[in-house]
Amino acid sequence: MTEAAIVHTAPPANLLGMTRAQMAEFMVSLGEKPFRAQQIMKWIHHRGVSNFDDMTDIGKALRERLKSVAEIRPPQVISQHDSKDGTRKWAIGVGGGNVVETVLIPDGDRATLCVSSQVGCSLDCSFCSTGKQGFQRDLSAAEIIGQVWLAIQSYDGFPSHSKRVVTNVVMMGMGEPLLNFDNVVAATGLMMDDLGYGISKRRVTLSTSGVVPALYKLAEVSQVSLAISLHAPNDSLRSELVPVNRRYPISELLEACNHYIAAQPDTHRVVTVEYTLIAGVNDQREHAIELAKLLKDFPCKINLIPFNPFSLSDYQRPSKNAVNRFWQVLTDAGFVTTVRTTRGDDIDAACGQLAGQVVDRTRRSARHLSRSENIQPIKLVNN
Ligand code: SF4
Numbered sequence: 001m002t003e004a005a006i007v008h009t010a011p012p013a014n015l016l017g018m019t020r021a022q023m024a025e026f027m028v029s030l031g032e033k034p035f036r037a038q039q040i041m042k043w044i045h046h047r048g049v050s051n052f053d054d055m056t057d058i059g060k061a062l063r064e065r066l067k068s069v070a071e072i073r074p075p076q077v078i079s080q081h082d083s084k085d086g087t088r089k090w091a092i093g094v095g096g097g098n099v100v101e102t103v104l105i106p107d108g109d110r111a112t113l114c115v116s117s118q119v120g121c122s123l124d125c126s127f128c129s130t131g132k133q134g135f136q137r138d139l140s141a142a143e144i145i146g147q148v149w150l151a152i153q154s155y156d157g158f159p160s161h162s163k164r165v166v167t168n169v170v171m172m173g174m175g176e177p178l179l180n181f182d183n184v185v186a187a188t189g190l191m192m193d194d195l196g197y198g199i200s201k202r203r204v205t206l207s208t209s210g211v212v213p214a215l216y217k218l219a220e221v222s223q224v225s226l227a228i229s230l231h232a233p234n235d236s237l238r239s240e241l242v243p244v245n246r247r248y249p250i251s252e253l254l255e256a257c258n259h260y261i262a263a264q265p266d267t268h269r270v271v272t273v274e275y276t277l278i279a280g281v282n283d284q285r286e287h288a289i290e291l292a293k294l295l296k297d298f299p300c301k302i303n304l305i306p307f308n309p310f311s312l313s314d315y316q317r318p319s320k321n322a323v324n325r326f327w328q329v330l331t332d333a334g335f336v337t338t339v340r341t342t343r344g345d346d347i348d349a350a351c352g353q354l355a356g357q358v359v360d361r362t363r364r365s366a367r368h369l370s371r372s373e374n375i376q377p378i379k380l381v382n383n
Contacts, residue, residue, distance in 0.1 A: 012071040016044060016149065017142030019186050020195055030065060041195040044072055048149065048158030075146040080154065087344030090150065094119055094143060098136050100174050102147040104166065105343050112168040115147045117184050118175025123209055125229070125242050127276055129310045130174040138180040144187035147173075148197055168203040172227070172274075176244075177206050178214035188224050201225065207274060212248040215256040219263035226260055227272035227303075228253060232282050233290035241282070254298055261299060270299045277323055278307045279316040288329035301336040308342060 018026060023037035039057060043049040050072040052063045075092040078099060082088050086106045091099050100116040119136035121128070148166055152158055157165035169191050171177040177184040184206065190196035191204045207227035208215065218224075230250070232238035238245040245253075261269045273295065277283040295302070304327060307317050318326075323339055330337040 010069075012069060014073045014140070014142040015040060015070050016050075016072050016074060017140055017145055017183070017186060017190075019141075019189055020193060022186075026070075030062075030069070032062065036062070038195055040066075045149070045190070045196045046159060048153050050074055073142065073146075074149050074153070075143055077150060077154075081347040083344040083347045085343055085346075087347065088151075088154070089344060089347050090147075090154070092116075092143075092147070092150075094137075094139065096136070100139065100143075102151065102173060103344060104151050107343075110167045111165060112170055113148060113151050113166045114170050114173045115144060115187075116173030116175055117144060117171055117177040117180045121175045122179065123176050123242070123244050125209060125231075127231070127241060127278055127307060127313060127315055129312065132312045138183060139175070141183040141186040141190075144183060145190045145196070148191060166197070166199070168205070169199060170205045170207060170227070171224075172205070172207040176209055176211060178208045178211040178218065181214055181217065185218070185222055188222065192223070205272065207272075209242050209244050210248050210253040210256075211244065212252050212256045215253075215260055219260045223264060223266075225269070225272070226257060227274055228257060229274045229276075230291075231274070231276050233287050233294050237282060237287075241278075250294070258298070270301055273298075273300045273302045274305060275302060276305045276307050277318045277326060279318040279322065281315065283318040283322045283326055285325055285329060288326045292330055292333035292335065295335065296333075301338070302330055303338050303340055304330075305340045306342065308345060310348075 024034040027036040043055045052066045078091045078093045088104045090102045098119045103114040105112045120133050121130045122135040124131040152165045155165040191199050201223045205225040209229045231241045235249045257271045
């Protein structure tokens with residue numbers, strides 16, 4: 001074949017993950033008016049349409065053009081499991097034999113979708129099933145928002161998301177969201193955008209293990225609610241459980257959270273502090289007392305999560321007494337403290353049990369983690 005005969009064609013753009021601004025830019029690049037972006041976003045996110053031919057208010061010529069350069073490709077569901085308690089878990093194929101998981105947890109008139117942001121995770125928290133599998137790659141914005149799309153589709157919740165299949169989203173599935181910064185910001189933006197899913201910013205929560213420089217960057221571009229995976233009341237114990245603490249200790253993490261809250265336009269924001277209780281490790285009365293002291297002046301509510309055992313871990317679930325004792329110390333100290341009920345454990349969908357399937361053949365974990373070093377902290381004006 002001659003050089004001239006080789007035709008390079010760009011892969012079709014997946015419109016599912018485009019923000020409002022990206023979609024407008026894309027339409028302009030096709031010689032269209034920016035308002036086309038709004039029409040197309042409504043078809044995708046309000047009506048669940050993935051076929052251009054179904055977009056009846058778009059002219060035939062543009063539909064044909066879109067078919068040649070773009071696609072709306074939702075995630076590929078490999079399996080779906082329903083728990084006795086109503087929790088539903090999807091396994092999503094993301095290529096190369098890799099699988100990520102998404103879980104919807106209905107609870108009265110709420111339904112919380114736990115969304116994954118990466119294939120595996122490089123941070124290797126000692127109590128986490130995902131961390132044990134290494135890291136493969138970041139999910140694209142389309143693969144992240146696609147988890148919301150498929151959950152609604154699965155319950156026949158389109159058009160217009162009228163049944164409100166998903167009322168809350170937590171970025172607490174597989175992966176560290178802040179190590180996939182741009183795609184997570186784009187996808188969470190779509191969750192909150194009226195042309196996307198219109199979920200309140202108080203109901204879209206990003207949970208981080210504490211990538212401090214990225215938290216400063218997040219304060220400039222996002223209004224999501226914040227949760228931190230703390231799990232220990234002091235640096236020596238936290239560094240054992242959450243290794244990223246060796247790089248960004250607790251004091252720096254809390255300072256970055258305070259900055260994030262101060263940067264938000266609305267008031268009365270609090271950070272959710274996630275604390276996984278592990279029998280004999282971090283569940284003693286003295287840990288609770290130390291935690292109360294640590295968080296004395298920190299605007300937060302505390303969510304206690306009794307550890308859910310999985311095969312690759314020797315950790316044990318704490319006794320009910322230990323959980324109650326811990327809760328009581330914090331409550332007596334004036335903290336709003338909840339204990340997360342275990343949901344979906346009969347389908348391995350409980351907190352910390354999401355494992356998916358990660359093919360980590362290449363030491364990507366170490367390389368990826370070093371990326372967090374490259375996120376430059378933003379200089380604080382008032383410090
Ligand atoms: S707890 Fe989160 S940050 Fe830690 S290894 Fe698991 S997925 Fe990664």
